[in-house]
Amino acid sequence: MPATGMTADPLIIVGTGSAGYGLLRAIRQADLGGEILIVTADEGASYSKSQLLDGVARGKEAGDLVIATADQMAHRYEATVLAHTRALAIDRERRVLLTSRGDFRYARLVLATGAEPLRPPVLRGTAADKVLTVSSLSDYRYFRHQLAGRQRVAILGGSAAGCEFADHLQRAGCAVYLFEAGSRLLVERLPALCASRLAQRLAGAGVHVLLEQGVHRVDHGVDGLELTMLSGERMTVDVVLSLQGVRPRTGLAARAGLEVRRGIVADLELRTSDPDIRALGRCAEIAGRPFSHPDDTAAASHVLARILAGGRARMVWAPRARHLQLSSCPLVLCDAPPVPGEWVETATRGGVTARYLDGRGILRGFVLMGDAVSMAERLSAQLAG
């Protein structure tokens, strides 16, 4: 018999990304009944963001990436999904979510509002508003539309997504210019040698990697969008994509007076500073730790489903390795937790192994490149052990 654990008012989830829909699936898998209302600002389709990259390389339409529409998700998981509905405010005293389609009472509220792309801080010019980003299905649709029949793409930001997009667009036949204002790629995640090997591999594959080159103007030109670099040089491209990382989307939580630091602050039971409101996914942080890996979000969904069913569960962080989607350079990243330490890099002709050791010399994270990626399982086991 399904557990109930709910009062007459529904559980409301804000967001239909991997966190929101992951929770819905986990709740129904746990056989937890009760009314669930999901509110989302986007179209509510279920899709995998990592597939956007494959879509770019293979020229897929946005519709080809959809796993299930909002109606299909609602039907399959017995929920009400309000697509194109923005959550505007939370009245915590009355337990009411105020949205662009009316006010809804909740028994419990879960925030899964994700992260928003960082915009270039100072970008001027008549076409500065033409700079695109790709962090959702609708962004992807618009990007594909803008790219149709065109070829020259400038990417602003040597982030993981910047490098992955550069790699995939280059494979799709585009001329790609990857701008990074700093002196190396993935500056917060890669030690120096790995970063320089990555730049070499991307360049070897045909990507124009431009380090220490910021873009400060984008103007309409005769033959496309004219970029002006900080050095004063100019270049004309067809599409400009900004991929400078993301920041947790915390506005709704902050306006409601919940504790917010970098992300919405939650404890190991995903509870925010209001016990009736939980948070998970990219919008949240637990003990200063962001959700940067999809498996953490999936684990959190199951923890929360058990809690909502009336059981006890706590989030446990496991070391997670992520293979970047780079055909030109196999690369596995396992981010270290925020502890003091130092990188130790060992290079061979075919690869690089970088270990992040804490003050006691214990392995806390790693980066593997080229041939060295075969060591991922072994190093992950050392971390876990």
Ligand SMILES: Cc1cc2nc3c(=O)[nH]c(=O)nc-3n(C[C@H](O)[C@H](O)[C@H](O)COP(=O)(O)OP(=O)(O)OC[C@H]3O[C@@H](n4cnc5c(N)ncnc54)[C@H](O)[C@@H]3O)c2cc1C
């Ligand atoms: C191109 C690309 C490729 C990626 N590839 C990988 C990969 O290979 N591996 C990896 O680990 N990670 C990858 N990521 C990151 C990964 O996709 C994210 O970690 C994950 O999608 C976060 O899920 P989320 O549910 O927390 O947020 P999101 O997927 O961003 O979902 C947020 C949801 O909240 C809704 N929302 C926000 N505010 C409101 C509001 N006020 N009212 C109503 N609804 C609201 C949005 O409409 C959306 O439905 C990639 C990201 C991108 C952009």
